[in-house]
Amino acid sequence: GAVVSQHPSRVICKSGTSVKIECRSLDFQATTMFWYRQFPKKSLMLMATSNEGSKATYEQGVEKDKFLINHASLTLSTLTVTSAHPEDSSFYICSASFAAGTSGMDTQYFGPGTRLTVL
Amino acid sequence: GQNIDQPTEMTATEGAIVQINCTYQTSGFNGLFWYQQHAGEAPTFLSYNVLDGLEEKGRFSSFLSRSKGYSYLLLKELQMKDSASYLCAVTDSNYQLIWGAGTKLIIKP
Numbered sequence: 001g002a003v004v005s006q007h008p009s010r011v012i013c014k015s016g017t018s019v020k021i022e023c024r025s026l027d028f029q030a031t032t033m034f035w036y037r038q039f040p041k042k043s044l045m046l047m048a049t050s051n052e053g054s055k056a057t058y059e060q061g062v063e064k065d066k067f068l069i070n071h072a073s074l075t076l077s078t079l080t081v082t083s084a085h086p087e088d089s090s091f092y093i094c095s096a097s098f099a100a101g102t103s104g105m106d107t108q109y110f111g112p113g114t115r116l117t118v119l
Numbered sequence: 120g121q122n123i124d125q126p127t128e129m130t131a132t133e134g135a136i137v138q139i140n141c142t143y144q145t146s147g148f149n150g151l152f153w154y155q156q157h158a159g160e161a162p163t164f165l166s167y168n169v170l171d172g173l174e175e176k177g178r179f180s181s182f183l184s185r186s187k188g189y190s191y192l193l194l195k196e197l198q199m200k201d202s203a204s205y206l207c208a209v210t211d212s213n214y215q216l217i218w219g220a221g222t223k224l225i226i227k228p
Contacts, residue, residue: 042220043219043220043221044162046216091159093162107164109164112161113161115159
């Protein structure tokens with residue numbers, strides 16, 4: 001149980017284009033989904049937290065207009081990197097949890113990640 | 120500030136035991152997680168501790184001392200596939216998850 005999928009797993013795009021990454025919880029309803037990015041040999045950096053049906057909460061320093069997050073259903077969240085540039089190249093990972101993020105016991109289950117390369 | 124400390128890298132021998140330590144200074148505490156992350160892959164959940172003591176799960180055990188702000192992950196009967204990074208993460212009083220930088224564990228035959 002608790003399987004999270006991400007699509008695509010790898011994407012290469014030209015600078016200036018937009019890229020959409022999907023995150024799906026396959027066998028549970030994810031009230032809360034999280035988006036992370038990770039640079040090589042670095043730890044996870046939380047970008048935003050999204051609750052189904054409401055606007056995402058972005059971490060300090062993360063541009064809302066550049067990283068658009070939509071959490072339209074309990075099983076799907078999307079991250080769109082708009083007007084991507086080479087510095088946006090990174091490993092983007094989503095995770096999902098069962099509850100509303102109000103309990104310290106909310107285990108996060110991670111998707112397999114999306115490696116984005118912007119040329 | 121909030122801080123989680125883990126060793127950057129450790130090396131151990133196949134079949135042996137290794138202990139990965141994690142110390143934390145956070146604003147409040149609501150639980151500590153350990154995740155395993157293989158190179159190029161997303162993290163996978165290993166364990167969760169909220170009360171003091173040892174939680175055993177097969178070859179892996181996790182220990183917590185809240186008064187000392189300390190946890191460790193113990194891996195027994197090491198296998199080559201255990202070569203990975205091990206991430207310690209703490210939930211603070213606002214239920215924010217604070218991540219450590221991870222410990223890269225290298226297993227040698």
